[in-house]
Amino acid sequence: MSAPSQAAAPQPVAEETPLLEVTDLAVEFRTAEGTVRAVDGLSYRVEAGRTLAIVGESGSGKSVSSLAVMGLLPPTARVTRGSARLAGTDLLALRPRQHRAYCGERVAMVFQDALAALNPVHTVGYQLTEALRARRGLSRADARARAIELLDLVKVPNARARVKEYPHQFSGGMRQRVMIASALAMDPEVLIADEPTTALDVTVQAQVLQLLAEIQAERRMGLVLITHDLGVVAGVADDVTVMYAGRAVEQAPVGPLYAAPAHPYTRALLRSIPSTAGADRGTRRRLPVIPGRPPSPAARPSGCPFHPRCDVAQDLCRTEVPPLTGPAPARLSACHFAADVLANRPPETGGTHE
Amino acid sequence: MSDAVLQVRELVKHYPVRRGLLRRSVAAVKAVDGVSLTLERGRTLGLVGESGSGKSTLARMLVGIEAPTSGQVLVDGEDVSRLSRAGRKQLRRDVQMVFQDPYTSLNPRMSVGEIVGEPFAIHGIDPAGGRRAAVGELLELVGLDPDHASRYPHQFSGGQRQRVGIARALALRPKVLVCDEPVSALDVSVQGQVINLLEDLQDELGLSYLFVAHDLGVVRHIAHDVAVMYLGRLVEQGPETDVYDTAQHPYTQALLSAVPVPDPAVRLAAGPSTGAPTAQPGLLGGIVLEGDPPSPVDPPSGCPFHTRCWLAPTLPEARADGDGRAVPEVCVTDVPALAPRGAAAAHAVACHFARELVATGVEA
Ligand SMILES: Nc1ncnc2c1ncn2[C@@H]1O[C@H](COP(=O)(O)OP(=O)(O)OP(=O)(O)O)[C@@H](O)[C@H]1O
Ligand SMILES: Nc1ncnc2c1ncn2[C@@H]1O[C@H](COP(=O)(O)OP(=O)(O)O)[C@@H](O)[C@H]1O
Ligand code: SF4
Ligand code: SF4
Ligand SMILES: [Mg+2]
Ligand SMILES: [Mg+2]
Numbered sequence: 001m002s003a004p005s006q007a008a009a010p011q012p013v014a015e016e017t018p019l020l021e022v023t024d025l026a027v028e029f030r031t032a033e034g035t036v037r038a039v040d041g042l043s044y045r046v047e048a049g050r051t052l053a054i055v056g057e058s059g060s061g062k063s064v065s066s067l068a069v070m071g072l073l074p075p076t077a078r079v080t081r082g083s084a085r086l087a088g089t090d091l092l093a094l095r096p097r098q099h100r101a102y103c104g105e106r107v108a109m110v111f112q113d114a115l116a117a118l119n120p121v122h123t124v125g126y127q128l129t130e131a132l133r134a135r136r137g138l139s140r141a142d143a144r145a146r147a148i149e150l151l152d153l154v155k156v157p158n159a160r161a162r163v164k165e166y167p168h169q170f171s172g173g174m175r176q177r178v179m180i181a182s183a184l185a186m187d188p189e190v191l192i193a194d195e196p197t198t199a200l201d202v203t204v205q206a207q208v209l210q211l212l213a214e215i216q217a218e219r220r221m222g223l224v225l226i227t228h229d230l231g232v233v234a235g236v237a238d239d240v241t242v243m244y245a246g247r248a249v250e251q252a253p254v255g256p257l258y259a260a261p262a263h264p265y266t267r268a269l270l271r272s273i274p275s276t277a278g279a280d281r282g283t284r285r286r287l288p289v290i291p292g293r294p295p296s297p298a299a300r301p302s303g304c305p306f307h308p309r310c311d312v313a314q315d316l317c318r319t320e321v322p323p324l325t326g327p328a329p330a331r332l333s334a335c336h337f338a339a340d341v342l343a344n345r346p347p348e349t350g351g352t353h354e
Numbered sequence: 355m356s357d358a359v360l361q362v363r364e365l366v367k368h369y370p371v372r373r374g375l376l377r378r379s380v381a382a383v384k385a386v387d388g389v390s391l392t393l394e395r396g397r398t399l400g401l402v403g404e405s406g407s408g409k410s411t412l413a414r415m416l417v418g419i420e421a422p423t424s425g426q427v428l429v430d431g432e433d434v435s436r437l438s439r440a441g442r443k444q445l446r447r448d449v450q451m452v453f454q455d456p457y458t459s460l461n462p463r464m465s466v467g468e469i470v471g472e473p474f475a476i477h478g479i480d481p482a483g484g485r486r487a488a489v490g491e492l493l494e495l496v497g498l499d500p501d502h503a504s505r506y507p508h509q510f511s512g513g514q515r516q517r518v519g520i521a522r523a524l525a526l527r528p529k530v531l532v533c534d535e536p537v538s539a540l541d542v543s544v545q546g547q548v549i550n551l552l553e554d555l556q557d558e559l560g561l562s563y564l565f566v567a568h569d570l571g572v573v574r575h576i577a578h579d580v581a582v583m584y585l586g587r588l589v590e591q592g593p594e595t596d597v598y599d600t601a602q603h604p605y606t607q608a609l610l611s612a613v614p615v616p617d618p619a620v621r622l623a624a625g626p627s628t629g630a631p632t633a634q635p636g637l638l639g640g641i642v643l644e645g646d647p648p649s650p651v652d653p654p655s656g657c658p659f660h661t662r663c664w665l666a667p668t669l670p671e672a673r674a675d676g677d678g679r680a681v682p683e684v685c686v687t688d689v690p691a692l693a694p695r696g697a698a699a700a701h702a703v704a705c706h707f708a709r710e711l712v713a714t715g716v717e718a
Contacts, residue, residue, distance in 0.1 A: 057541040157645075171646040172405075201404040201568065203643045206612040210642060228542065231571075231614030254618045272546045274575035276598060276613050286553070287575060289546035293511050309543075 056243030125163030400577030467503030592701030
């Protein structure tokens with residue numbers, strides 16, 4: 001059922017312009033083995049004050065698509081299709097310099113590996129305000145005051161003293177807070193956080209997720225949270241995009257998605273999580289698993305890319321790529337049998353594109 | 355009578371911290387600081403705890419990669435340190451290790467067949483039927499194609515590489531596998547395959563596992579018994595159901611409540627949620643601990659958890675210490691012993707106030 005009633009959050013006005021709308025994004029890499037399509041037609045939208053979780057296994061294209069939106073792709077990569085509109089402006093149509101200027105100001109990103117993202121030779125305070133000094137011409141004194149404010153905002157204790165310290169003097173959790181502070185320096189409208197807590201212990205992860213949720217609610221920021229952890233998604237997301245092999249395979253509000261997935265991949269993922277709640281206590285029943293492994297973009301299966309691993313695949317699935325369409329209001333699924341999956345009944349052979 | 359295949363008594367590992375020109379030892383990292391535990395034959399003991407709590411150090415001592423500073427490791431009742439070199443080597447065969455990272459733990463220049471058969475060479479053993487056949491059997495046992503023995507690790511996926519690591523660990527027919535985060539580096543969909551394999555092998559071969567993981571869901575699934583580590587010590591230990599359903603140590607409770615559960619009804623406390631708080635573990639209504647675990651170089655006096663304990667400040671015995679955090683004096687002065695508490699005799703907790711925890715039912 002629609003469990004997480006987001007009463008405090010704005011109701012999703014259906015046709016309200018989303019803050020960030022990514023449409024049919026495709027990204028290719030030039031590699032030794034030829035061109036590989038890492039992202040292959042991804043669409044999603046984020047609204048003000050809402051959290052969109054993008055879930056998927058490693059290699060599904062979560063990071064590459066975010067880097068594309070931010071204009072931070074490596075030189076071997078190329079956006080071959082699609083748009084990313086921020087309040088109407090297509091970021092992908094901008095010149096690289098404009099693109100990067102736009103991002104950082106209005107869209108910011110937090111990376112998984114905070115230690116790698118921070119420069120070891122500069123103090124935390126210096127890095128926090130580098131952009132502010134460069135772009136807004138803040139004086140040193142003002143920059144320091146702002147850095148302290150930012151560290152306070154992300155609840156780093158004793159901010160006044162800690163702005164003078166170096167990244168290695170911070171713990172993993174504190175470094176991730178610094179990364180978040182740095183992303184917030186320009187007051188962005190949209191924050192993209194790529195696996196911000198994957199490297200952290202659960203107790204520290206809980207602190208960081210709570211902090212993100214607080215800041216997001218306060219500023220009515222659009223938050224894109226990238227993760228592979230379906231527990232984290234359930235805890236913080238309003239809407240969910242499930243990615244597989246470079247595409248969105250399912251999109252839905254979080255409650256309905258968990259209550260009744262409309263794509264076999266989502267359904268299988270949800271079943272495969274070992275629970276701490278002890279539903280299978282004593283029995284030690286085998287974990288339901290998805291056979292095989294995620295395909296590499298160089299060897300993507302024909303038709304529905306999930307078909308070699310799908311427990312309800314039909315002949316049609318081997319040849320026809322299923323479009324992302326709606327089996328029900330507010331639901332999207334890229335499965336020929338989405339309506340059947342949603343209703344939890346076996347697929348009607350032949351397949352109807354409903 | 356219990357049938358212990360592996361026992362650890364008061365195991366300690368301190369690493370010296372050296373400074374200056376003379377590399378003088380100025381302090382010690384107390385990675386493992388007095389751990390005792392028992393692994394029963396044919397069962398799985400799950401070991402959980404945050405990063406740096408000493409899980410891997412303990413695991414390495416169990417398989418003999420690391421020598422303890424003090425304490426004993428007993429395999430089938432025999433104290434490993436008291437045996438001759440040859441006897442020790444023999445016993446070591448009985449306890450094998452599966453490593454976390456299938457990407458770095460396999461030698462990239464060796465074929466998978468060579469990797470799996472290497473223990474035979476190291477121990478100068480010629481298995482009946484020859485090494486080649488034995489390697490083929492091992493690969494089959496873990497669900498790999500024996501015809502792929504000539505391939506190299508980079509030609510395998512993460513999950514397959516982890517199977518290679520398991521096959522190698524099984525070569526010498528050990529009684530115990532020490533698995534250090536064997537599925538942490540794998541995708542969820544592949545994790546389950548390896549967990550199922552480990553469970554099948556246990557049933558088939560009567561293996562005993564010490565299973566180290568930070569994922570509490572995975573541990574609950576695979577383990578019969580669970581031990582919780584904090585700063586080099588065990589803070590709670592017992593049958594899986596007791597530790598998960600009636601956790602008594604404030605740290606275990608916090609850990610369980612921090613695990614995000616895949617149920618949107620359990621929402622993050624600070625989020626714009628209006629869902630009613632539940633007694634379930636998870637972020638909503640959960641206990642969010644402050645700060646990070648302290649350094650094992652200079653662990654807190656008394657109860658190592660007292661600097662982060664959420665319970666201590668709420669107790670009537672709490673009184674302010676120098677640092678401004680009011681906790682009962684005994685938490686700062688006395689190390690709580692790991693002692694049986696609760697319904698099951700096997701359920702042990704290291705907290706001066708665990709009894710009160712039961713009485714007040716902090717779970718709700
Ligand atoms: N060789 C070493 N020299 C010095 N300190 C060490 C050494 N090995 C481990 N330590 C320290 O001992 C403590 C325990 O480390 P250990 O690797 O056992 O933790 P862990 O529980 O396995 O953590 P993780 O979950 O990150 O794997 C840590 O503080 C670590 O930095
Ligand atoms: N620099 C690169 N060169 C070639 N392929 C790449 C590069 N970066 C990423 N890829 C490929 O793109 C795909 C998507 O990667 P990524 O977005 O990082 O996945 P995720 O973040 O979902 O784990 C993967 O198959 C990956 O191997
Ligand atoms: S389209 Fe076919 S193979 Fe793909 S998810 Fe649906 S049923 Fe499975
Ligand atoms: S002994 Fe004191 S500080 Fe330690 S866990 Fe118990 S109440 Fe908390
Ligand atoms: Mg990534
Ligand atoms: Mg470890």
